Amino acid sequence: MELQLAYQSHLQRYGTKYEALYHAVRETIVTGLVPYGAKLPSSRELAATYGLSRGTVNQVYDMLAAEGYVTAGVGSGTFAAFLELKAGREATDLAAIRLSAWGERVARATQDSGRAFSAAVGGADAVRFAPGLPDAASFPQREWARCLYAAAREQLRMERAEAFAAQGHLPLREAIAAHLRRSRGMDADAERIVVTGGSMQAIALLAQLLAGADDGVVVEEPGYSGIRAAVAAAGGRLVPAPVDAHGIVVQGWQAKLAFVTPGRQYPTGAVLPLERRQALLAWAGQRGAFVVEDDYDSEFRHRGRPVEPLQVLDEEGRVVYIGTFSKTMPPELRIGFVLLPLRLVRPFVAAKRLFEPHPASLLEQRALAAFMSGGMYERHLRRMKRIYGRRFALLGGLLREKLADRFEVVPSDAGLHLFAWWTGTSEAYGLYREACRAAGVEWSDGGSDMAPGHRPFACFGFGHLPEERIREGIERMALVR
Amino acid sequence: MELQLAYQSHLQRYGTKYEALYHAVRETIVTGLVPYGAKLPSSRELAATYGLSRGTVNQVYDMLAAEGYVTAGVGSGTFAAFLELKAGREATDLAAIRLSAWGERVARATQDSGRAFSAAVGGADAVRFAPGLPDAASFPQREWARCLYAAAREQLRMERAEAFAAQGHLPLREAIAAHLRRSRGMDADAERIVVTGGSMQAIALLAQLLAGADDGVVVEEPGYSGIRAAVAAAGGRLVPAPVDAHGIVVQGWQAKLAFVTPGRQYPTGAVLPLERRQALLAWAGQRGAFVVEDDYDSEFRHRGRPVEPLQVLDEEGRVVYIGTFSKTMPPELRIGFVLLPLRLVRPFVAAKRLFEPHPASLLEQRALAAFMSGGMYERHLRRMKRIYGRRFALLGGLLREKLADRFEVVPSDAGLHLFAWWTGTSEAYGLYREACRAAGVEWSDGGSDMAPGHRPFACFGFGHLPEERIREGIERMALVR
Numbered sequence: 001m002e003l004q005l006a007y008q009s010h011l012q013r014y015g016t017k018y019e020a021l022y023h024a025v026r027e028t029i030v031t032g033l034v035p036y037g038a039k040l041p042s043s044r045e046l047a048a049t050y051g052l053s054r055g056t057v058n059q060v061y062d063m064l065a066a067e068g069y070v071t072a073g074v075g076s077g078t079f080a081a082f083l084e085l086k087a088g089r090e091a092t093d094l095a096a097i098r099l100s101a102w103g104e105r106v107a108r109a110t111q112d113s114g115r116a117f118s119a120a121v122g123g124a125d126a127v128r129f130a131p132g133l134p135d136a137a138s139f140p141q142r143e144w145a146r147c148l149y150a151a152a153r154e155q156l157r158m159e160r161a162e163a164f165a166a167q168g169h170l171p172l173r174e175a176i177a178a179h180l181r182r183s184r185g186m187d188a189d190a191e192r193i194v195v196t197g198g199s200m201q202a203i204a205l206l207a208q209l210l211a212g213a214d215d216g217v218v219v220e221e222p223g224y225s226g227i228r229a230a231v232a233a234a235g236g237r238l239v240p241a242p243v244d245a246h247g248i249v250v251q252g253w254q255a256k257l258a259f260v261t262p263g264r265q266y267p268t269g270a271v272l273p274l275e276r277r278q279a280l281l282a283w284a285g286q287r288g289a290f291v292v293e294d295d296y297d298s299e300f301r302h303r304g305r306p307v308e309p310l311q312v313l314d315e316e317g318r319v320v321y322i323g324t325f326s327k328t329m330p331p332e333l334r335i336g337f338v339l340l341p342l343r344l345v346r347p348f349v350a351a352k353r354l355f356e357p358h359p360a361s362l363l364e365q366r367a368l369a370a371f372m373s374g375g376m377y378e379r380h381l382r383r384m385k386r387i388y389g390r391r392f393a394l395l396g397g398l399l400r401e402k403l404a405d406r407f408e409v410v411p412s413d414a415g416l417h418l419f420a421w422w423t424g425t426s427e428a429y430g431l432y433r434e435a436c437r438a439a440g441v442e443w444s445d446g447g448s449d450m451a452p453g454h455r456p457f458a459c460f461g462f463g464h465l466p467e468e469r470i471r472e473g474i475e476r477m478a479l480v481r
Numbered sequence: 482m483e484l485q486l487a488y489q490s491h492l493q494r495y496g497t498k499y500e501a502l503y504h505a506v507r508e509t510i511v512t513g514l515v516p517y518g519a520k521l522p523s524s525r526e527l528a529a530t531y532g533l534s535r536g537t538v539n540q541v542y543d544m545l546a547a548e549g550y551v552t553a554g555v556g557s558g559t560f561a562a563f564l565e566l567k568a569g570r571e572a573t574d575l576a577a578i579r580l581s582a583w584g585e586r587v588a589r590a591t592q593d594s595g596r597a598f599s600a601a602v603g604g605a606d607a608v609r610f611a612p613g614l615p616d617a618a619s620f621p622q623r624e625w626a627r628c629l630y631a632a633a634r635e636q637l638r639m640e641r642a643e644a645f646a647a648q649g650h651l652p653l654r655e656a657i658a659a660h661l662r663r664s665r666g667m668d669a670d671a672e673r674i675v676v677t678g679g680s681m682q683a684i685a686l687l688a689q690l691l692a693g694a695d696d697g698v699v700v701e702e703p704g705y706s707g708i709r710a711a712v713a714a715a716g717g718r719l720v721p722a723p724v725d726a727h728g729i730v731v732q733g734w735q736a737k738l739a740f741v742t743p744g745r746q747y748p749t750g751a752v753l754p755l756e757r758r759q760a761l762l763a764w765a766g767q768r769g770a771f772v773v774e775d776d777y778d779s780e781f782r783h784r785g786r787p788v789e790p791l792q793v794l795d796e797e798g799r800v801v802y803i804g805t806f807s808k809t810m811p812p813e814l815r816i817g818f819v820l821l822p823l824r825l826v827r828p829f830v831a832a833k834r835l836f837e838p839h840p841a842s843l844l845e846q847r848a849l850a851a852f853m854s855g856g857m858y859e860r861h862l863r864r865m866k867r868i869y870g871r872r873f874a875l876l877g878g879l880l881r882e883k884l885a886d887r888f889e890v891v892p893s894d895a896g897l898h899l900f901a902w903w904t905g906t907s908e909a910y911g912l913y914r915e916a917c918r919a920a921g922v923e924w925s926d927g928g929s930d931m932a933p934g935h936r937p938f939a940c941f942g943f944g945h946l947p948e949e950r951i952r953e954g955i956e957r958m959a960l961v962r
Contacts, residue, residue: 006643009651030672030823031648031830098737098769099828100693100715106835107828136639145633148844152629158617160812162487167512170490191511197678197841204836212581226838233835234581256579288579331641334841342511347580347588349512354587354714355685357707360678360815360841363629 003028003041007050017052022060029069029080040070040078106233127473129443131267131417131461132297132327138387139330143376144367151367161358167349168195168337169365175372176323176337183378186312186321192340194348195365197356199296199324199336203259204230205351206292206320206338211236216255220248222454224266224294227259245410247272250279256289262310263298267459269412269419277310284318290344292320297415299328299381302389304413317341325368327416327463328381333364388416391462391470398474399460406432407458416463417444422456429456432480441476484509484522488531498533503541510550510561521551521559587714608954610924612748612898612942613778613808619868620811624857625848632848642839648830649676649818650846656853657804657818664859667793667802673821675829676846678837680777680805680817684740685711686832687773687801687819692717697736701729703935705747705775708740726891728753731760737770743791744779748940750893750900758791765799771825773801778896780809780862783870785894798822806849808897808944809862814845869897872943876951880941883959887913888939897944898925903937910937913961922957 005028011020028034041049043057061078064070071081099107162169173190180188196202207230211217217231221240231238239255241248247270248260260280262272272280284291293310301307311321321339329335340348359365371377395418399409407420422429436442444459462470486509492501509515522530524538542559545551552562580588643650654671661669677683688711692698698712702721712719720736722729728751729741741761743753753761765772774791782788792802805817821829840846852858876899880890888901903910914926925940943951 006651009643013651013655027672030826097824097828098691100689100691100696102693102715103690103828103832106690106831133641134639139637139639141637145637148633148636149630152626152633155629155811155813156620156622156626158615158620158811158813160614161815162490170487170494174494191508197837198839200838201836201841209580209584209587212583215581229835234583330636330639332636332639332839332843334642334837334839334843343578345511347578347584350587351584354710355682355836356678356815357681358679358813358815360682361845362813362815363845364842 003034003046005050017050018056018060021046021050021052021057022063025060026064026069029064034080038080040080042077101235102233105235126437126440126442127465127469127476129417129441129458129460129462129473130464131444131459133331133461133464134327134329134416135384135387135464137466138384140376140380144330144371147367147370147374147376148364150370151363154366155363161362165359165362165365166353166357168193168359169362169369171373172365172369173337175369175377177339179372179377180323180339183381184309184312186309186339188339192342192345194338194340194345194352195359196336196338196352197360198326198334199294199322200226200230201352202322202336202338203227203292203294204233205348206322207231207234207236207257209347209351210257210290215257216253218248218253218255218258218260220260220265222267222457223259223261224296227294231259243268243270246270247276248280250276250283252283253287256287257292258284258289259292259294260310261294261296263293263295263307264412264415266294266296267417267419267457268410269415269417270410271307271413272310277313280310281313281316281318285316290318290320290341292322294322296322296324297327297417300385300388300416301414302385302392307414311339314341317343320344328377328384329368333368335361335364335368388463391465391467392418394467395460395462395470395474398471402474402478417459417461420458420460422458426456435480436477439476439480441473484515484527486531498531499537499541502527502531502533502538503544506541507545507550510545515561519561521561523558582716583714586716589713607918607921607923608946608950608957610898610922610939610941610943610954611945612925612940614812614942614945615808615810615897616865616868616945618947619865621857621861625811625852628848628851628855628857629845631851632844635847636844642843646840646843646846647834647838649674649840650843650850652854653846653850654818656850656858658820660853660858661804661820664862665790665793667790667820669820673823673826675819675821675826675833676840677817677819677833678841679807679815680775680803681707681711682833683803683817683819684708684773684775685714686829687803688712688715688717688738690825690828690832691738691771696738697734699729699734699736699739699741701741701746703748703938704740704742705777708775712740724749724751727751728757729761731757731764733764734768737768738773739765739770740773740775741791742775742777744774744776744788745893745896747775747777748898748900748938749891750896750898751891752788752894753791758794761791762794762797762799766797771799771801771822773803775803777803777805778808778898781866781869781897782895783866783873788895792820795822798824801825809858809865810849814849816842816845816849869944872946872948872951873899875948876941876943876955879952879955883955898940898942901939901941903939907937916961917958920957920961922954 005024007020007024010024014020014023043054046057047054061070065072070078072078172195173193176193177188177190180186203226211231211234213235214237216239217236218239218241219227220243228238239253243265247265262277264271280291295309309321311319324336325333396409399407399420406423408423409418409420412418445457486505488501488505491505495501495504524535527538528535542551546553551559553559653676654674657674658669658671661667684707692712692715694716695718697720698717699720699722700708701724703724709719720734724746728743728746743758745752761772776790790802792800802820806814877890880888887904889904890899890901893899926938
């Protein structure tokens with residue numbers, strides 16, 4: 001299995017490779033990133049990934065086995081064993097904890113960050129087509145730094161967080177509303193916007209607020225694993241809706257909520273046509289349901305006419321619009337927002353306020369408000385549009401030219417990744433993927449975003465890759481036989 | 482009624498007093514801070530509070546009435562009417578929304594930030610004994626600014642948020658663990674610490690994780706309203722436990738979870754004696770329950786021997802310890818943490834990850850880690866201890882000397898506020914409080930933290946007040962007859 005380790009930060013902390021690996025692996029087990037019973041990478045794999053000797057890795061595994069964090073089956077590998085064997089002064093069986101029903105569902109859900117990418121594996125020189133990463137070199141670092149510094153000085157005024165900030169810093173909400181009105185033609189105002197800690201907080205709060213026990217909730221298939229995890233945790237009943245080349249296929253679902261990505265289906269990139277949008281809204285109206293529009297990646301349109309958000313068509317106040325800055329600002333900045341129908345503002349703010357009566361990131365909210373209202377955000381977007389447009393065209397051309405026998409690229413007009421179906425068998429895909437990895441190229445393939453037995457596909461993120469790196473990656477792939 | 486308005490920020494935004502007041506009042510109604518049907522302040526009160534003419538306030542109320550946000554009963558005042566009258570293209574009755582059961586509970590809960598304080602009312606010169614506010618003048622602003630700037634530069638490296646950061650930035654967790662070991666004698670390690678967005682996020686997640694439908698949850702009476710709101714939202718059954726001069730009175734509750742403040746009961750300040758601590762842990766052991774120790778205000782001990790946290794006595798892994806930086810760092814910084822029994826780490830991290838797969842405040846977490854591991858935090862605490870110690874002694878002395886006929890100060894050794902019972906009737910208290918307010922002194926009295934019909938009390942926060950302001954405040958109170 002592939003394992004994300006915080007090896008580098010532990011190495012900085014502990015100084016020795018042995019200790020760093022020990023703590024990094026132990027942490028994945030204690031925190032449940034590696035579930036009980038899951039197989040850990042072989043010592044050979046781990047040694048190769050982190051540039052360690054196999055002896056070091058074996059020593060670490062031995063120590064973890066002695067402490068009961070892992071078990072070693074003879075000839076069969078190493079397995080996470082934390083739950084059963086880490087006996088100590090505490091009773092360790094989970095049953096004795098008696099979590100709430102919600103707690104049980106959350107603990108069971110094997111959510112992982114579906115849009116994330118394993119940055120730990122592969123060599124230093126590997127070309128990683130990781131989706132959703134912006135270009136670092138072109139970001140206006142100085143301007144953003146000035147905004148952050150100014151916001152830090154505001155914090156030093158030592159005042160208590162604003163009374164209203166559970167909904168989000170007002171100037172930021174106003175800047176977002178102005179941006180949505182100007183760039184997307186949306187009927188947006190600050191009163192209906194709530195700032196969230198990334199789009200996932202918005203998704204999880206909406207699922208919990210609207211989807212009760214056994215309520216049907218429509219999710220796209222394939223789709224984003226975070227949405228499925230949020231619905232499952234809330235106790236909702238997942239209603240998977242197939243996606244074709246035009247996006248979600250609208251049906252008369254028995255459901256009271258639907259999560260959709262009409263602007264650019266995740267992960268296929270399909271744009272939902274007008275008739276389907278209207279059918280979706282008609283369905284919501286008939287059933288008294290809400291539709292959550294997750295607009296995760298629509299800032300960059302490379303060709304074709306602009307597509308209005310679904311929210312613009314909504315006459316009945318049935319659409320909740322989710323936006324994010326994760327694709328346009330430094331990825332570490334976790335700021336998202338919802339634009340709500342008026343009647344959902346109160347319940348949503350109450351839900352947000354329960355967890356965060358004062359917001360956790362007022363400093364960054366303030367900096368972003370200044371960055372937007374000073375015109376720097378729009379200027380940055382215009383510049384990135386040109387840069388990303390060139391990379392988009394280059395990557396699409398190269399995939400079609402050099403890899404058409406392996407991948408069928410799905411046409412797309414926007415975004416920071418290209419989606420392609422694998423043309424062969426699952427077995428052939430697995431072999432090819434591993435061979436490419438060995439040759440120093442990686443991409444994302446949905447992994448847990450997918451139902452088991454799905455048709456293999458690849459997401460090629462290009463936002464962060466200079467043109468020569470894109471060329472290099474595709475050339476390496478073309479050489480793999 | 483008392484109304485917190487974001488008047489100043491709206492004034493900056495809109496420029497005119499009329500527009501600022503209009504938007505500020507409308508926002509309180511739309512976001513539900515003023516619930517449907519609640520009476521708004523009279524135009525006279527509002528005019529006095531914000532230094533406006535009554536004509537301006539009446540104009541604003543007329544406009545809001547015309548738009549359906551308020552209704553005016555003849556001679557009886559102005560009432561929030563948003564839900565019924567703000568008719569438009571959207572159906573507005575809440576029943577039609579069909580929230581989840583959780584959503585219904587959250588929307589019903591009239592949680593307000595129990596530890597907050599109305600900063601908007603009273604004149605500019607008023608002495609405000611607001612609890613929980615640190616001293617601005619003594620904060621090492623430059624050192625903290627340097628930490629924030631360095632953390633901002635880290636963000637500009639444009640990397641994706643650390644894979645493990647759902648649990649919190651590792652160096653911060655290690656700095657917290659070292660601090661707890663050194664200053665509190667606790668058995669703490671980074672693996673069992675999760676960083677949260679303020680202590681309320683920890684409280685709400687724990688309630689939801691552990692208290693299922695109709696599970697009994699012990700809460701202190703009087704106690705923190707945020708805890709009650711979290712338990713109610715989770716669907717738990719509130720089991721109020723009386724507090725006497727020594728803190729919570731332990732009984733054989735039918736419950737699976739208890740929220741307590743043994744280090745310094747909120748709000749009375751009582752320290753739980755050893756026998757009661759042992760009884761509490763014995764109860765938890767017998768019932769298989771968990772005890773959440775909310776250590777909201779224990780950094781500053783002014784006299785007497787140090788009290789170990791309840792967590793130190795815990796042999797069975799039944800105590801969850803919650804700490805916060807809200808009393809020692811700039812109040813806008815919302816960073817709290819939990820130290821969990823090992824077996825709760827996985828479920829808690831899973832719960833946190835559902836809402837925030839990447840943390841919302843990595844920049845500030847990184848800055849705080851540097852501030853702590855560089856020794857600046859400890860040095861700051863030592864310095865503040867001296868300053869707060871003097872203010873504590875001064876305020877206690879003055880209250881006993883000048884106001885003993887009105888307030889009975891409860892003895893206390895620590896913290897940033899003094900608690901005192903009112904010696905007279907509720908009616909007399911209300912009159913005295915209003916007269917003091919007119920004379921330019923305010924304090925907190927729990928408000929919604931209390932059950933109806935409770936005995937009046939006052940919390941005098943002194944952390945942020947220089948000694949001359951403390952004297953001034955008490956002198957004003959002594960002059961009120």
